[in-house]
Amino acid sequence: MGRFLRTGLLFLAVSLVVYLSAMLVLCRVEWGGYPLVFRTGDHYHLKGGLAYTKFREWDPGAQYDVLVVGSSHAYRGYDPRLFAAEGLSMFNLGSSAQTPLNTRAVLRQYARPGHVGLVLFDVFEGAVSNDGLESTSELVMNIGSGTAAMEMALVQRDLRGLNQLVVRWMLADRAPDVVDSTYVSGGFSERTDSLDHAVEYRPFNRSLVRSEQLAYMADCLALCRERGIPVVVVTHPQPHQADSLGHLAFRTIIDSLCAPQGVPYLDMALGHALDDRAHFYDHNHLNLAGVRRFNADLVGRLRAAGLIRPAVGP
């Protein structure tokens, strides 16, 4: 057994050296303007873009009335400028395909007691039906906190996440490769175009909901409670043509997570007055016109519930 352990350790050490040498070459040699490593698989995420910019803009010393987390629904649906007009400072840490697995790491590092007044956790069907790898790749590469990056890479339990972490380290001195032209200060991404073509609205499939993502979501709510930060779970408006019956099933799932922890769930997916074309730019993302209406409605509800401070009179 002793010989086996010695042989195994030697083998792992040699493998690590070979792996790191190969990774170094793939990260340092470029092809078509990008390091070669990005040509070896479709899961690698380039440095830069919306997530990179917002995590660099985040001010750890600042106090934010509201912190928004969640997927693209979050960073495209909650505009800090509209919150500012209501007298609220808000920062949006939503990122592409962010799942509760990723949100937990983000909250751990960025939702500091005393610096964040309220967490708005946007959730929709897709966010809990996804393994989180897409978001892990993007955030591991671009999130400011190395600790959060490492947590996601390890929790993902997928070697692709660990590879992305090594790429992050090896390209630490590299300038960002991409820039997101839709970025608005405060973590928002602005789209002003409207849906101009027919789209397919997919029905909600209950069997695709991942139990581990629901568990991570429960962890997120518990984390906020432990830190004394109020949290509200929100589902933003969905088009009328989307699967409303399926959404009711989804609502039941989220209710069952929020209710035991006493977390309010503002489900604003149905019963709104938004237009499927004029206020959306694709099958489920709001455009700026839709965001204006939704944010005004949301802030009103949060105020009515006493979750944010009342409006200051003129």
Next chain:
Amino acid sequence: MLFNSFTFCCIFFPLVTALYFVLPHRYRWALLLVASCWFYMAFVPVYILILAFTILVDYAAGILIEDSSGARRKAWLTASIVANVGVLAFFKYFNFLNQNIGLAVRALGLPYEVPDLGILLPIGLSFHTFQSLSYTIEVYRGHQRAERRPGLFALYVMFYPQLVAGPIERPENLLRQLNVPMHWDTDRVVHGLKQMLWGFFKKLVIADRCGVIVDQVYGDHGTYGGLAMALATYLFAVQIYCDFSGYGDIALGAARVMGFDLMVNFRRPYASTSISEFWSRWHISLSSWFRDYLYIPLGGNRVVRWRWFANLMVVFLVSGLWHGANWTYVVWGALHGIYLVLAIALAGALARFNAITGLDRAPALRRGASVLITFHLVLLAWVFFRAATMHQATDMLQTILRGPWRLDDLRALAGELKNGQLGVTLLAVPLFFLLDPVFDAVVKGERTLRGPWAQVSFAALLAAIVLFGHFGSTSFIYFQF
């Protein structure tokens, strides 16, 4: 449970292996049986009842056959065959038969209202059914003593490394080894782990990467021209070999770690110089099963020539059906049968051709040409094996043969796949065929690497898996059979 899953690699395999060596020999069968149930039930738990039925029937049949004589002995064997083939027929072929009978009846203008049952095929059904059948047949033939311990017999049918995709073991090999106390042997354990590593490399780095391209083209064949389809078909040949033999290496390696030697299922089949040689190198456990339990009982080649040909065709048609309930598999099997019949029928003419052209005096050239021709005959049959329907298969073959052959197709394909995946795969495949003879011989114990290269080569394999592996728990192709 998939071999290429986190649960298998990080929990199941280390835990089961460690417990196996910690426990005394008399309890190990129970551990392996429980582990095999866990392994199987990770797919569709309720289907373990089908496996239990097969085990019960064949356990009882084995004892009844051994304890009886004459016509009763044959009757018990027949009962076992009927029960096993009945289960297989119901779960695998009911919908296929129902659909085809429906088509035929409706073509005659008659009503046909038997609905499809929407049966989900139990994973690995054809494999463990054949393994179980080989036991009752061997007991009937007197080559094998009936196993009186039900747990041990259940383990023979369910031994997890080869439960869902073979190799289809024979009782004289596996059942015998289950009785032997195995001891820790560092060299054997390391050898087994190396074989598993080679299997993972074939599956994750080669097969699954090829699979992305194959799925893209075969899934949208109307979009692509002959060049993309030909490329996808070549890559499918690589994919299915690396997927299936990769599974085999992981299975053999996992068993070897615990001390068991399973049957070798592949011997670099694409280096074959004839179709007959191909079948002695490809899925050896299945081809030898058909040889021993179907071809030879039918008379084999010790009959008049037309019966010999008929026997070959029967074996390969059944082999096609064994793979799946679809006409594409039947045609795949039929093609291999026809190849073999033609090879026998034209053997004399071929020898004269070699003599006239001087090829018999250039063995290297003749061998190269034979390998190339054999590979392309196999490739032609793979089109039917991979296509979803007969229509797709014929459509694709027509496009490959007649064109259009457009370079733009490859650019479009590269664009669809993003991030240079096509380029990486096209570099990896030739590299694999350079490495395969070396690593295949090493993991089979036919060759030894010495010096630092011995350590570095397998370390490089592990690094390549981590760097270039296509993760995401893609299933093995042969699980569907």
